[in-house]
Amino acid sequence: MTARIGVITFPGTLDDIDAARAVKYADIEAVSLWHGDHDLKGVDAVVVPGGFSYGDYLRAGAIARFAPVMAKVVDAARGGMPVLGICNGFQILCEAGLLPGALVRNHKLHFVCRDQWLRVENTSTAWTTRYEPGAEILVPVKNGEGAYMADEATLDALEGDGRVVFRYVGGNPNGSRRDIAGISSRDGRIVGLMPHPEHAIDALTGPSDDGLGMFLSALDALQGAAA
């Protein structure tokens, strides 16, 4: 059985093509999903890619969360389907209530675009099993509203439950609380992060191929489920 991962396109999405390419690099079939779709075309997992859905009007992700396809994603995610939100996708998952907290404007107001080192803090999620514990990976980060915010109790709970999946190392690019770059749901099936693993899957086109491990991890999770 070939695993199939849906990649959603909203008006204003930018990184759906790269996300689909990353999925294919991991020998997974990439299925295009449109924001107006009312079904998920039978996919086994979903990537919510980066960009500026609906122009980031109101707040980043605030309108996308109400797209018809997101209602299906929320239902499926609550049932355990793996979901990865990258950048604007992370913002959408937070707005949709699938992940706690929110992303706010970078502390120095600059749009930050650079290659960024991250430490993988949890290698048991559906999207990170291919990494060694504590591995440091180099992937691009590019956002204007990437500072992760949550109240202290939520941050403590995330840390205590091992739900901080990625942390910035070598400098926090945006003022994220506790250098948090990515977090997961309680069951580890839903992961959101601001940096872009899909842009780092081949040394020819990115700073490294460190991001490919996330998609290979999903392959393992889906094939393990099918076996």
Next chain:
Amino acid sequence: MAKVVVDVMPKPEILDPQGQAVARALPRLGFDGVSDVRQGKHFELEVDDSVDDDTLAKIAEGFLSNPVIEDFVVRRVAE
């Protein structure tokens, strides 16, 4: 029809870099004495009389603001 105003502000404990940038610009422009600026959003809604306060609160809390980072105030204003 009635006019309803919804003001959305970043929570006090949330860093507001936009407001800080405005505050820092004021002395450079020759305006002294402003010690702090917080920047938020102001919505003006034209609503039917059938829209009750509960519904307005749901609109403000569930869509116009993000309760994780923002507070809101809903006001009905006289025409």
